[in-house]
Amino acid sequence: MADDQGTRTEIGPETVVTGDVRADEDVVVFGRIDGTVSSTTAVIVEDGGRVGPRVEAPTVIVAGWASGDVIGTERVEITETGRVLGCVYAPRMVLLEGGAVKGRIVMDGSRPESVQAPAAARTVTARPVAALAGTGARRTSATATRGGREPVSATRAKVAAAAPAARATAKAGLLDLGDEGESKVD
C-alpha cells in the first residue's frame, strides 16, 4: 500500500481474535482479543472491547475491559468506563473517575517476571497524543452504531486535557474495587 501512514488495526465490535497480535501500528479494540496484544505504538481498548491476558505497548488506553497484565512502557490510561482486572505496569498512569482497577499498580519500573520487553518497543519514539487523535478521524460508520459515545481513539486530545484533574480523583475510582482486591500502589 502506498499510504502506510494512516494504517492501523481495528478489531470490530463483533470480532473475536484468539491468539497473538503483534503490530507496528495502533491497535484499536472494539471487540475482543483472547491472548496477547503488543504494539510498538499504542493499544486502545474501546468501551465494550475486551483484551487479556496480556497487553503491551508504549501507550495503553483502557476504556473497556482488560484482564491480566497491562503493560504501558510509557503510560497507561484508564478512562471513566475502563476496568482492569490484573496488574498495571507503567511509569506514568492516569485513572479517570469511574475507571476501576482490581489488582496491582506497579510504577517502579519493574515488569512481569516471565516477560522481556521487545527491543522494538523500547526504541520507538513516543508519538505525541495529538498524532493519536488524528488516527481516530477515519472512524465514522462504527461510531454511529455505538449509541453516540465517541470512541476513545477519536477523543484522545480531550482525555489528555482532562488528565491533571484525573490524578486528583484517581482514588475515587479505586473505591469501586470491592474488598477482596489486593489493591495497592507500589
Add this chain to the structure above:
Amino acid sequence: MAETTIGSRTRIEGSVTGRDVLVVEGEIRGTVTMDAPIRIEREGRLEAEVAGPEVAIGGTVQGHVIGLKKVEILPGARMIGDVRTPRILISDGAVFRGRVDMDVGEG
C-alpha cells in the same frame, strides 16, 4: 456493518472469528471464520483456513478457502490451496494453484 481491519503492520497468530466485515492488509496465520465478507488486500498475507460468505482475495493466501456464496481471486492475487464455493471468479493476472470444488449448496 462494522468492520475489522488488520493493518499492514500487524501480524496475528491464532484465530479470527465474528460477524464484522474483515479487511486484511497485514498477516494472519491460523484460521479465519467470519459471517460477513472477507477481503484480503494486495498487501495482505494469509496462511490460514478461511471461511466466509464471500471471500475476495487480492493478496497472498496459502490454505483452504470456503466461500459459502462466492470467492473472487483478483488481479495480483496469489492463491495456493483448495477453494470450495458455488461461484468463483478468477481474474486475469491472478495466480492460483489448487483444486476447485463447486459442488456445494448456496448457503
